[in-house]
Each structure stands twice: as structure tokens, then as C-alpha cells.
Amino acid sequence: MRKLSEKVITGSFSLALLLLCGVGVASYQSLQQFQKDKQSLIHTYQVLATLDKVDDGLLAAESGRRAYILTGKADYLETYAADKQKVYQNLKALRLLTQDNANQQRRLDTLEPLSAKRFVSLDRSLSLYNQNKLDLATQIAITDQGREIRTQLLAIRQAMEAEEESLLQRRTILTDKSVNQFVVVMSIGYCLSFILLVIVYWLLQKQIHVNKTLSEEAMRLEQQAAKARLAKILESITDAFIALDRNWCYTYVNQKAGELLNHKPEELIGKNIWEEFPEGVGKEFYQAYHQAVEEQRMIELEQYYPSWEGWFESRIYPSEEGISVFFQDFTPRKLAEIALEQSERRYRSLVLATSQAVWITDAQGKVDKDIPLWRALTGQREAEVKGWGWLDRVHPRDWERTKHLWNLAVATQGIYQTEHRVQVQDGTYRYFLMRGVPVLNAEGQIVEWVGTHTDITERKLAEYTLEQANEALEIKVQQRTAELQRLNEYLKSSNQQLEQFAYVASHDLQEPLRAVTGYTQLLEVEYQDRFDDSAKKYMTEIVDGAKRMQHLIQDLLAYSRIGTRGKEFALTDCNAVLTQVLKNLQLAIAQSNAIITQDPLPNVLADKTQLLQLFQNLIGNAIKFRREEPPQIHIGVVRGTGGVEGENTPPSSPTLHTLSENEVLFWIRDNGIGIKPQYLERIFEIFRRLHTRREFPGTGIGLAVCKKIVERHGGSIWAESEPGVGTTFYFTLRVS
Known part of the structure; x- marks a missing residue:
């Protein structure tokens, strides 16, 4: 019975295939004929369209010729020539399209000469127009000739169109017949094939039912073997693998997955994944698992897992039983990709920025x-x-x-x-x-x-501009240098003259003073008994005035020589200079019981003689302008970097924060009578006195000398004071 069914099925199926093949061959032949008829129809339409183009071209050429004669514009003559060329081209195309039709070819043999004759007539009218010989009679003759040719052309065109329309009608009938035959053949063939296929299907269903029972047992055995093979494969792969059922419970976990999840595989079987790993609820892979189940499609996912401190690639495969997930750690590759992406992004940004x-x-x-x-x-x-x-x-x-x-x-x-x-x-x-x-x-x-x-155009232009500027500056520098040299020579000569004048003036001024002082003292000695008290007082005033005048001249001479008679700067030990100053002032120190302290002083680049004069003037003033209590004087210093040389820190001063590393700041602080704030800027002016000579002796030049010495050394000098408390004098000098 089974063999008989197989023979019937095979025979029916073979017969159905033969019918389908026959239908296919017939369909192919009908389709080929249909395509051939279609091409014939298209060919006929092309011939008709080309005839229309020829007729349109002749009309357009006549219109162009007529417009040129009426307006004289060359544009219409160009239009006429173009339309003429198109007519000849279309006639040539028409010759090719009708080469398989002898009747049409004969008509073309008449059409082409008539068209050429028409163009000869048109060309003759244009030539006569250009020669100004186109009179009314000639125009009428040419027009009549053109109307006659036009009538002949129209008759030929109508004959050719009638021929093509007749062909079109016959080809349309043939095409409809081919289509009807194609439909009939296809219908009969497919009906017979359908009947045979229904019979084959019924026999196959019967055979399938018999085979299904036999195959189910074989399938069960095969599934058991497949599961064993699959488990072996899943344990041997490098990817981690888990399988979850519809309730999100583990049904399989390979060893690699157990290592990554930090659990033994057998401990996870049957347990819910979201109960074992509640921190994953709501995360991206949680949503991806549910999406795969809902949409029943494979989903790939790359995600960073903070708890495992790495990147993992997951492939989620849904099925009717649940989902299967392959995942692996690809952290090194991901980090390399991120680094490469950052590098490319930086490169692109660099290219765009520059x-x-x-x-x-x-x-x-x-x-x-x-x-x-x-x-x-x-x-x-x-x-x-x-x-x-x-x-x-x-x-x-x-x-x-x-x-x-x-x-x-x-x-x-x-x-x-x-x-x-x-x-x-x-x-x-x-x-x-x-x-x-x-x-x-x-x-x-x-x-x-x-x-x-x-x-680098801007840079090159800037370099060129700078070069031009440098050349101009060089010329100006040379001119300025020559001018400065002339001025320097003039100043040098002027200083020499001033120095000579100061020396002569001081010598000539001091000579009379010495005479006044000497003769006054002789009068006091020789005639002392004859003078009363008033005369003696006058004599004393004369001698004191002459001595003050002499001191004043000497101070002026010293002031003028600071800038002209100074020595070359050399590295000078300030401690040795201060020791010499204290020796020079030892009588005043002893008389005033002054207490003088000092910080360790540095070496500075200075004129030693002028530096001694600077310290002596400032310390002498501190002793002179004292209160009733013994004066306390301190000499301190601080370097430009902020390091303090001694134990005492300097009083607050804004200049302290602007010192360079090559400068030091000295200060001399006393507890004297102090100076009112409004006079602090004026005390360095020459002959500026804040007290009478009876209160404090002096010429008022000492601080002016100090300022000139400090400025010659490239420094600055200023004072801070509070009346009744004391005064601090600051000055800066260079270390090297």
C-alpha cells in the first residue's frame, strides 16, 4: 500500500510538472510574440511622430524666413537654418524607420526632393532679400510655388500616415489575438496543474500522518542527543551562556557564565534572575531582555557593568521557551576603541582649528x-x-x-x-x-x-612688515644715536664747565667768608675789652653766619659732585660701611645715648663713599631729630624675593611687593619726633627745612643728597612717619 501511494504521488507530481513545463513553454512563446507585436506598434508610432516633426520643421522654417524678411533680425535667420537642419535630420531618420516598407520608401523618394525644392525656394527669397531685389512680384511667385509644393507635401504625408495607420490597425488586431491565446493557454494549463497538485497534496498529507508518528520518537531521541552535544559545545566555547525560561528562571548556565556571575552554575538553575541580581532591574540589559521576548527578535547589546568594572557584549536570542544569552567581556577592545575615537576626534578638531x-x-x-x-x-x-x-x-x-x-x-x-x-x-x-x-x-x-x-600668509606678512619696521627703526636708531652722541658730548662739556664753575664759585665764595670770619675773630680778640655785650653778640652772630654760609657752600659743592665725581660701582659690604658710619657718629651717639641695632646686611653694587654718606646722613638725622628719651634706631633689610635678612620684619610698604630678585630694600626706623604726612614728599627737596635753626641745626640739603645718591644707584627712597612716634626711611639698591 505504501509503495502504491508513493508511485501514485510520484506519477501525479511528474504529470503536474510536465503540464507546468508545457504551460511555461507556451507562455514563453506567447510572450515573445506579444513583445514582437509591441515593438511593431512602437515602430509605427515612431514613424508617425517623425512625420509630424518633418511637417513642423517645414512650418517653423517658413515662419523663421517670414519673420526675418519682416524684421531683418539675424536671430530669425539662425532659427531658419536650425529648423532646416532638423528637417533633413528627420527625413534621414524617417528613411531608416521605413526601410522595411517599400511603399513608404517610394513616397520618401518623392518627399525628400520636394522638401529640398521648398528650401531652395526659401533660400532664394532670403538671398533676394539680402540683395534688396525682393520685389512684390517675386514674393508672389515664390509664395505660389511654396503653396504648390506644400500641397504636394501634404498629399504625400497623408498617404504615408494612412499607410502607417493601416499597419497600426492590423498589428493591434494581431496583438489582441496573441493576448487572448496566451490567456486561454495559461488558464487551461494552470487549472489542470491545480487539480493534480490537490491530488498530490491529499496523498502527501496521508503519508505525512504516517511518518509523523514514526518521526516523533526519533525526534525525542535526537533531542536528547542534541542537548548533550549542545551542552558539550556550550561548555567549550569562550563566551558565557545562560538560558532563561518564560518566568525568567535559569534553565542552563555554563561554567564561563558562572565565573563571571560569581556563582556555581548548579546554584542558579531554577532561580529567578531578577531575584538573584535585583540591582539589574531597570537597567539597559533588563529592558533589552524584555524587548527581545516581546518583539521575538535577536538583540545585540554593548554595556558597561559597574559592578564587574568592565564592558560586556551580549547577544539575546528569543524562543518559545524563553531566551538564550551569549555574553563576553570585551573591555580591552572597547577601551582601545574609545582611545582611538578620542584620538580621531582630537585629530579632526586639530585640523579644523588650524x-x-x-x-x-x-x-x-x-x-x-x-x-x-x-x-x-x-x-x-x-x-x-x-x-x-x-x-x-x-x-x-x-x-x-x-x-x-x-x-x-x-x-x-x-x-x-x-x-x-x-x-x-x-x-x-x-x-x-x-x-x-x-x-x-x-x-x-x-x-x-x-x-x-x-x-602662514599672515605670519609672512607680519614678518615682512616687521622687517620693514626694523629697517625703518634701524635708520631712526642710527639717527637718534648720532643725535644722542652730539647731545652727550654737549652735556659732557656742559658738566665739565659746571663742575669748574662750582669749584671756582665755591673757592671764590669761601675766600671772603674766611676773611670775614678771620677779621671778626681778630676784632673780638684785640678789642674785646672795648666791646659791650651787644657788640660781642653781634660779633658772635657774624661768625656764626659766616660759618653757616661756609657749610652751605660745602654742602652745595658736595651735592653737585654726586653725579660728576662719583666712583665706579663695585660690590660693597654694607656691614663694613655701617661700621665706619657708627665710628664717624660715635660722639653724637654717646651724647644722645642712642641705641642702634641692625640686621645682617648684604653686599650691594654701589659707590662705597656715597653709600657711607647715605647711611651717615639718615642715621645722623635719626639722632638729631630725637625726643627727650634716648633714640632707638634699627637698620633692616629684605631681599626682593621676600626673604627677610634679620629677625625684624619690615613695616608694611607697597613697594615691597614690586621688588625684583636683583634688588634689596633697606629701612632705617627711629622713635624720634616724626614728620607730618603733608611734608613727607617735600623733605627730599633741596634747602627744605621743617624746623628753625635754633631748634635743629643744619642746611636742609642732607635728604636731597640722600635722594640723589639713591637715584644714581638706580633705586628709590621714601619715608613713612607718625608724629610723636617715629619715622622710617626706605631705600632700594641693587645686589648685582
Whole structure:
């Protein structure tokens, strides 16, 4: 019975195939005929369309000729010539289309000469018009001739159209017949095939039912074997694998997954994944698992898991029983991708920020790939850049040097760098820095060159402007130097004259004073008994005034010689200078019971004599302008870096924060009578006194001398004071 069924099924199926093949062959033949008839129809329509074009061309040519004669515009003459050419072209096309139709070819033999004759008539009218010989009689004759030719052309055209329409009608009937035959053959063939297929289907269903029972047992055994093989495969793969049922419970966990999940596989079987790992609820992979189940499609997922401190790639496969998940740790590869992406992003940002044109060439320097940035810069097309075409945009005067340096870099496999002018898209030349780096293979041979063109036009213009400015400045400096030399010579001569005048003036002024003092003292000695008290008082006033005048002249002479008679600066020990000052002032110190303290003082670059005078004037003033209590004087110093030399810190001063490393700040602090704030700026003026000579002796030049000494040494001097408390004098000097 089973063998009989198989024979019936095979025979029925074979017969159905034969019928289908026969139907297919018949359908193919009908389709071929249909295509042939279709082409015939298209051909007929093409002939009719070309006839219309010929007729339209003749009418257009006559209109162009008529418009030219009426207006005289050359544009209409050009239109006439173009329409004439189109007519001849369409006649030629019509000849080709009707070459299989003898009747149409004969009609064309008549149509073409008539068209040519018509154009000869039109050309003759245009020629006569151009020669101003086209009178009314000639126009009428040409028009009558054209109307006669037009009538003949129309008769031929109608005959050709009638021929084509007749052909179109016959071909349409044949096409409809072919279609009807095709439909009948297809209908009969498919009906018979359908009946046979229904019979085959019924027999197959019966056979399938018999085989299904036999195969179910075999399938069960195969599934058991497949599960065993699958488990072996899943344990041998490097990916972690888990299987979950519809209730999100583990049904399988391989050893790799157990290691990543930090659980033994057998401990997870049958347990709910979201109860075992509640921290995953709501996360991206939680949503991906549910999406795969709902949409029944495979989902790939890459995600960072903070609890495992790594990137994991998951592939989720849904099924009717649940889902299967393959996942693996790809942290090293992900970190490399992130680093590469950041590097590329930085590279792109660098290129955009610096407005560079990046290019790539082969080992010899020829462009074999598209360089869009270079094309955008220069306006060249891709074909123009190929090979050595990129050199066409380099300035002709820079071309040889550019090519020579390039060949040298290729030969030495070194970095290529040059500056040249490049013609950019707007046609102007701009300066560019061209830099290329060779890319080598494992054998050390150049594979390609990668480089950039950086616009340095602004820098070159700035360099040119700076060069021009430097040249102009050099000329001005030379002129100014010559002028300063002349002024310096003049000042030198003037200073010498002033110094000589000061010496002569001081000598001539002191001589009378010495005479006055001497004779006054002789009078006091010789005639002492004859003078009363008033006369003695007058004599004393005369001697004191002469001595003050002498001191004043000596101080003026010393003040004028600070800048002219000073010594060369040398490294001077301030401690030794201060020791000498205290020796010079020891009588005043002893008389006032002054207490003088000091910090360790540094070496400075100074004129030792003037430095001694500076300290002596300031300390002498501190002793002189004292209160009733013994004076307390302190000499301190601080370096420009902020380091204090002694134990005492300097009083607050804004200048302390502006000292350079090459400067030191000295201060001399006392507990004297102090100075009112409004006089602190005036005390350094020459002859400026704040007290009478009876209160405190002196000429009022001492602080002016101190200021001039400090300024000669490139420093500054100022004072801070509070009346009744004391005064602090500051001054700066250079260490080297």
C-alpha cells in the first residue's frame, strides 16, 4: 500500500510538472510574440511622430524666413537654418524607420526632393532679400510655388500616415489575438496543474500522518542527543551562556557564565534572575531582555557593568521557551576603541582649528586618492589633482625648489618641509607651510606620505612688515644715536664747565667768608675789652653766619659732585660701611645715648663713599631729630624675593611687593619726633627745612643728597612717619 501511494504521488507530481513545463513553454512563446507585436506598434508610432516633426520643421522654417524678411533680425535667420537642419535630420531618420516598407520608401523618394525644392525656394527669397531685389512680384511667385509644393507635401504625408495607420490597425488586431491565446493557454494549463497538485497534496498529507508518528520518537531521541552535544559545545566555547525560561528562571548556565556571575552554575538553575541580581532591574540589559521576548527578535547589546568594572557584549536570542544569552567581556577592545575615537576626534578638531589642508600621496609623491581638503583649498577638480597635478597650483617660481626638496626627502626617507606660495580658489596666491611625513612598512620602505598645508600668509606678512619696521627703526636708531652722541658730548662739556664753575664759585665764595670770619675773630680778640655785650653778640652772630654760609657752600659743592665725581660701582659690604658710619657718629651717639641695632646686611653694587654718606646722613638725622628719651634706631633689610635678612620684619610698604630678585630694600626706623604726612614728599627737596635753626641745626640739603645718591644707584627712597612716634626711611639698591 505504501509503495502504491508513493508511485501514485510520484506519477501525479511528474504529470503536474510536465503540464507546468508545457504551460511555461507556451507562455514563453506567447510572450515573445506579444513583445514582437509591441515593438511593431512602437515602430509605427515612431514613424508617425517623425512625420509630424518633418511637417513642423517645414512650418517653423517658413515662419523663421517670414519673420526675418519682416524684421531683418539675424536671430530669425539662425532659427531658419536650425529648423532646416532638423528637417533633413528627420527625413534621414524617417528613411531608416521605413526601410522595411517599400511603399513608404517610394513616397520618401518623392518627399525628400520636394522638401529640398521648398528650401531652395526659401533660400532664394532670403538671398533676394539680402540683395534688396525682393520685389512684390517675386514674393508672389515664390509664395505660389511654396503653396504648390506644400500641397504636394501634404498629399504625400497623408498617404504615408494612412499607410502607417493601416499597419497600426492590423498589428493591434494581431496583438489582441496573441493576448487572448496566451490567456486561454495559461488558464487551461494552470487549472489542470491545480487539480493534480490537490491530488498530490491529499496523498502527501496521508503519508505525512504516517511518518509523523514514526518521526516523533526519533525526534525525542535526537533531542536528547542534541542537548548533550549542545551542552558539550556550550561548555567549550569562550563566551558565557545562560538560558532563561518564560518566568525568567535559569534553565542552563555554563561554567564561563558562572565565573563571571560569581556563582556555581548548579546554584542558579531554577532561580529567578531578577531575584538573584535585583540591582539589574531597570537597567539597559533588563529592558533589552524584555524587548527581545516581546518583539521575538535577536538583540545585540554593548554595556558597561559597574559592578564587574568592565564592558560586556551580549547577544539575546528569543524562543518559545524563553531566551538564550551569549555574553563576553570585551573591555580591552572597547577601551582601545574609545582611545582611538578620542584620538580621531582630537585629530579632526586639530585640523579644523588650524585650517589645514591634509593630503596623502603615494611613495613617489603622486596623488592617487581624492584629497577633498586640497580641492576645497585650490578649487581643482579631482582629475586635475591626480599624479603631479597638485603642483600646478604652486607658484612657478617655487615649483623647482618644491620638487627638488621633495625628491631629496624621498631619497633620504626624511620629513619633508618647505614654504611656498599656492594659488587658492579665488585665484590669489597665499603662503603655506608644507610638511609631509613618510609612512614606512615593516621593511622600512615608504608606503605613502601624509602631510599638511598650513596657511602662514599672515605670519609672512607680519614678518615682512616687521622687517620693514626694523629697517625703518634701524635708520631712526642710527639717527637718534648720532643725535644722542652730539647731545652727550654737549652735556659732557656742559658738566665739565659746571663742575669748574662750582669749584671756582665755591673757592671764590669761601675766600671772603674766611676773611670775614678771620677779621671778626681778630676784632673780638684785640678789642674785646672795648666791646659791650651787644657788640660781642653781634660779633658772635657774624661768625656764626659766616660759618653757616661756609657749610652751605660745602654742602652745595658736595651735592653737585654726586653725579660728576662719583666712583665706579663695585660690590660693597654694607656691614663694613655701617661700621665706619657708627665710628664717624660715635660722639653724637654717646651724647644722645642712642641705641642702634641692625640686621645682617648684604653686599650691594654701589659707590662705597656715597653709600657711607647715605647711611651717615639718615642715621645722623635719626639722632638729631630725637625726643627727650634716648633714640632707638634699627637698620633692616629684605631681599626682593621676600626673604627677610634679620629677625625684624619690615613695616608694611607697597613697594615691597614690586621688588625684583636683583634688588634689596633697606629701612632705617627711629622713635624720634616724626614728620607730618603733608611734608613727607617735600623733605627730599633741596634747602627744605621743617624746623628753625635754633631748634635743629643744619642746611636742609642732607635728604636731597640722600635722594640723589639713591637715584644714581638706580633705586628709590621714601619715608613713612607718625608724629610723636617715629619715622622710617626706605631705600632700594641693587645686589648685582
